[in-house]
Every structure is written in C-alpha cells, then in structure tokens.
Amino acid sequence: MAIAHEYRSEPLRLWGKAKELRLKYYEDYARAHERGGLRWAGGAWTLDALPLGLGEDVWGITSEPYAASIAFNKKFSLRCLEATEKAGFARDLCSYMRNYWGSVILDEYAFPEFSKQYPRPDFIFQDHICCSHAKWYQVVSDLEGGIPMFCVDVATGPAIEADGEGFRYVEMAPHAVNYLVGQCLDAIDWMQQVTGREYHDELLRRAIYDHMRSTSAWARICELQRTVPAPLDETTMYSLYVHGTLAKASRWCADFYEELLEEVQERVTRGIAAVPNEKVRVISDTQPPWGFLKVFRYLEQYGCVSIGSLYTFGLIGQWEIKADGCWGARSCPDGIEAIPAEREAMLAEYVKYEINTPEWQLFYHPRLKSAMMIKMARDWKLDGVMLHYNRGCEGLSVGIAENRLALQKAGFPVMTFEGNMGDEREFDEARVRARFDAFMETLGMKKLSA
Numbered sequence: 001m002a003i004a005h006e007y008r009s010e011p012l013r014l015w016g017k018a019k020e021l022r023l024k025y026y027e028d029y030a031r032a033h034e035r036g037g038l039r040w041a042g043g044a045w046t047l048d049a050l051p052l053g054l055g056e057d058v059w060g061i062t063s064e065p066y067a068a069s070i071a072f073n074k075k076f077s078l079r080c081l082e083a084t085e086k087a088g089f090a091r092d093l094c095s096y097m098r099n100y101w102g103s104v105i106l107d108e109y110a111f112p113e114f115s116k117q118y119p120r121p122d123f124i125f126q127d128h129i130c131c132s133h134a135k136w137y138q139v140v141s142d143l144e145g146g147i148p149m150f151c152v153d154v155a156t157g158p159a160i161e162a163d164g165e166g167f168r169y170v171e172m173a174p175h176a177v178n179y180l181v182g183q184c185l186d187a188i189d190w191m192q193q194v195t196g197r198e199y200h201d202e203l204l205r206r207a208i209y210d211h212m213r214s215t216s217a218w219a220r221i222c223e224l225q226r227t228v229p230a231p232l233d234e235t236t237m238y239s240l241y242v243h244g245t246l247a248k249a250s251r252w253c254a255d256f257y258e259e260l261l262e263e264v265q266e267r268v269t270r271g272i273a274a275v276p277n278e279k280v281r282v283i284s285d286t287q288p289p290w291g292f293l294k295v296f297r298y299l300e301q302y303g304c305v306s307i308g309s310l311y312t313f314g315l316i317g318q319w320e321i322k323a324d325g326c327w328g329a330r331s332c333p334d335g336i337e338a339i340p341a342e343r344e345a346m347l348a349e350y351v352k353y354e355i356n357t358p359e360w361q362l363f364y365h366p367r368l369k370s371a372m373m374i375k376m377a378r379d380w381k382l383d384g385v386m387l388h389y390n391r392g393c394e395g396l397s398v399g400i401a402e403n404r405l406a407l408q409k410a411g412f413p414v415m416t417f418e419g420n421m422g423d424e425r426e427f428d429e430a431r432v433r434a435r436f437d438a439f440m441e442t443l444g445m446k447k448l449s450a
Contacts, residue, residue, distance in 0.1 A: 007229045007273035014260055018240060021256060023111070025059075025246045026066075030114035032059045038195060041121035041140065043133055044245035044315065047152060047354060049207035050187055051125055052249055054197045061121065063136060065245045067096035070103060070110050071290040071422040080106060081423055094132045095392030095422030104143050123194050124149035125187065129360050130395040148194040152183045158364040159356045160371070165410050167371040169321060172352050180351040181344060188343075201343050206251070208350045209336040212318075213254035214244050217261050219317030219329030224264050225307040226380050229273030231264050234284065234306035235296050236274060244316030279303030280443055283376060284386040285369070285403070286311050286396045287421035295432055302445040307380060310373055311396070314358030327375050330356070359396070366399025370406035377412045384413040384443055392420035415439035 012018075032039045037057030042048065044064040051058050071077045080102025085091055087105055089098060109115040124147050128134045134151045141147040156176035160167045192199050218241065224231055232240070240260065247253045266272075277300070284306055288296070296306050313319075318330040330353075333339060340346045361368040377385060385407050390397045404414045417435050420426035440446075 007276045007278060008271060009273050009276040012236070012263065014256075014263055017256070018243070018260075021243060021252065022246070025243075026061070026111045027114045029059045029061045030109060030111065030119045032057070032119075038123075038197075039119060039121045040123050040125055041137065041147075042125045043127065043136075045129060045133070045154075045357070045360070046125060046127050047154075047184065047350070048125075048247065049204060049211050049249040049350060050184060051191065052207040053188065053199045053201065053204035054191055054195055055200070056203070060247065061119075062246055063100055064096050065242050066103075066110060067099040067422055068242075068287075068290045070099040071095070071424070072293075073110065074291050074424050076108075076110065077102075077291070077422065077424065081425075091423075092391070094130075094136070094394070095420050097132055097136045099422050100136070101139060101143070104140055120144055121147060123147060123191065124151075125191070126150075127152040127154045129154050129363055132395065148190075150187050150190050152180070152187060154180060154351075154355070154360070155363070156180060156355065158361050158368055160361055160368055162365075162367040162371040165371060165374050165406075167368065167375065169356065172355055176355075177348055177352060180355070181347045184347045184351065185344065201341070201346070204343070205339050205341065205346055206336060207249040208346055209333065209339050210251050210254040211249040211350070212332050212353060214248040214250075214257050215316055215318040216329050216332035217254065217257035218244050219313070219319055221257065221261050221264050222308060222313045222317050223329055224268050227268045228281070228381065229271070229275065229278040230281065230305050230307045231267035231272060231274060232307070233274035233296070233300075234288075234308055234312070235293050237308045237312045238288065238293065241312040241316050248316060273305075275300050275303070275305040277303040277448055278305045279448075280305075280383045280440075280445055281381060282306050282384045282386055283373075283380065283382055284309040284311075284388060285373065285400070286388050286390050287393055288388065289419040289424070289427045290421055291424040292419075292427055292429055292432075295429065295436070298433055298436060299440070301447045302440040303448050304440060304443075304445060306386065307382075310369070310376065311359065313376070314372070317358070318353065318356060319358060320356075326379050327372075362396055362398075366402040367406070369399065370403045373403060373407060374410045374412070377407065377410070382412065384415065384439065386439070387414060387416045388421075389416055389418045390421055391418070391426055392422045413439070413442055 044062040083102040084098040320330045322328040
C-alpha cells in the first residue's frame, strides 16, 4: 500500500549551508594555531560570549555536540568508549563524557580530514549546572598534562515556578546576579592571564548581542512547529539546533538562524510539510540515541511527525510567557545599543537572560520539566509524548518516571523507550520499534505503507 501524501513537501534550501557551517566550525578549531589564533574547550551550555572578548581569532569546541558526532560514528564511538573503560572509568558515567575522553585518550579527532590528532585547547572555560560538567574537563585537563581551566557555577536556583500544570517565570534575585557576574569578571581576568591577551569589551558586547539573536531566532523557528503540517521534523531539528550548541554567541550562527527563520516561515506560508502524510503529532524530551536517529523516520510510516523535543527547543532557544498565555520566543533587543557598554552592566544583562534556559531548570525538580512539557503538549497541539529513559545522561533523566505520570494525568498518552544517547551497546532497535508500534496502536494509527 502506497503512502497517501496530503501535503506538499520539499527539502530545505539551506540544508547544504547548514552542513558546510558545521564542518567549517570543526575545521576552524582544528586549524586555529596555523592561523595564529587560540583554541578553547567548554560545554554547549557555557557562557560562550566571554572567550570571544579575547579577539576575533578565537575558536572553541563544545563538548556535547562533539561527543554526539562521535556517537553517530558507531565504530569510532566504540573504540572511544572501550579506551575510556580500559583507562578505568566506569561505564555508567555520562556517555558524552566517555566518548569525549576516549577521543583524547586515543589522540584522534572525530574529523580526521582536518586533523588526525585531537587538537589540544589552549584553555578550558566551562560552567557547572550538570553534575558532570566540571569533572568532565578536570579529567581532560589531567589527560592533556594540565590545561588551564576555569569553571563558573551557574546553579543559582530555578528561573521558573511550577503552578499546578502551569508555570511562571521568576525574577532572578540580585544576590544571584551578583554571584554570577562576579565569577564572569574573575573569568575574564583569568583569561587575560593565561593567554597574555588584552580583553575587548566591545567584542564581548557584540557576542552577547549575537547570543541573544541566536537563541531568540531559534525559539521563533521552534514556535513555527505549532503549524499543521509541521514545517520541520525532529531529525531535521537535531541537524539545525546543533549550530547554537557550537557557537550561539557567534555572528555567523545568529545570521544563519535568522536566514533559516525566513525559510521556515516561507514553508509555513506555502503549507510545506516535513512529513507529507502527517496525521498525528508527538514530541520527545531529551537527547536521542545518536547512532539510531532513523527510528524517528520509522514513525512516518504511521503518518506521525515528531515535531521536536524539549531538548532541541530548550537547550538553545530562549522563551517567555506571552500576553496570550502561550510559551513564545523571548524578545531580542532591537540592536546592540540596547546592551550596556560597561562591562559589569552588560554581564548582568547576559546572565539574567541566560539563566532562563529551559534545560537548566530540569536539574532542580522533576515538576519543572513536567510543567514545561505539558505546556508544549498543549501549545503545539500534540497527540502524545515520547520519553527517552536515557541511561547516558543521569542529569536530564532524573525524575523521568514522575514526568510520565504528570503528562498522563494532564491527559496526554506517553510512550517510554530505553536507550543511551552515546553508547550504541545500550540501544535495542528492534525493541524500540516494537514500542513505537504499540504506541501508534494506542493512538489509533495504522501503518500507511507495507
């Protein structure tokens, strides 16, 4: 039986550019020293505007997307994981972290076309919200013979309060703002000392503004996923959100997201669908099993589109509650002039903006994740929710069983599946497909193709 197509569908025009930008990022990092520049390493969550004040020839590598790239390459990932285990690290640690450590231990870069060896960073700048963040790079520093490292504690408390099945934003307390700003000021002084470079506040100001442009534009793209049919699907979202995880404070990322926003808006206007046979809409919660993204394509045989995840929407996108009660993209300043020119004042605006990151809230209490997912299920017109019992990330999986109960209580069907974002040895593809089949049956869906 052939699939019945009810909507028009076509590839993204910017797909090629998206791939080129991602590869250029890893090339720029690998070849930074050849160009007389600096290399730094840190997480995708890091306050990455700060290193950019050191100059326009500073390139970073963010840990989670680099580790996900390793996980996607199953053969290389297995060698990295086994090298980490052979070095004595436990298998139940963060699988991103273990893939990354394995790359360092093997001294192999995941992009050998740019460098055969792992390119050693000049310094490490990290922040700490997940239990693994600071320890991750402490080990990297030790493995590499002592790379200078600075870590900012950003765990100042949640930015939202759950109220029944809803939530509201709370203003960041002055002492919390001062605590983070003080650490940022210390970090800037430290960066100058370890690099011997002068720091430029005008570059920091520009990076903060671009950070806000990137995260607001990405949230506006995610907003458009409310449209029926959805202009993008989850696997495509993973390939696009990654640019913000690499360099959300860069001008190229902000420019790309604004260009992408225009194309996705055009798709909505023209009625272009990611899944031409869309009948039912779902969403997932956290990191996917990177070695098995094809399982999301399997859903399309049922006319099911996964429109994204709390992870893709909330790790890079910044949000606010709009006047009509919907969860919408956070407003971006009209221009760089809206960012204070004085260092301490601009850092205060920066940390107040960034502390709202939805994914950060998950580390404080399960009810905060539940409230956000219920809001998404309602605002994005979902028929069901998929939860990944992800053994590769304890931080974002804590409380997931409570999330399931809360979503069901709110009236949304929930499917759970077990796996690991970065260790393919802990993913049973046949079993997950069987769970997808059963979930589609509970939604009244039958396969639209033989």
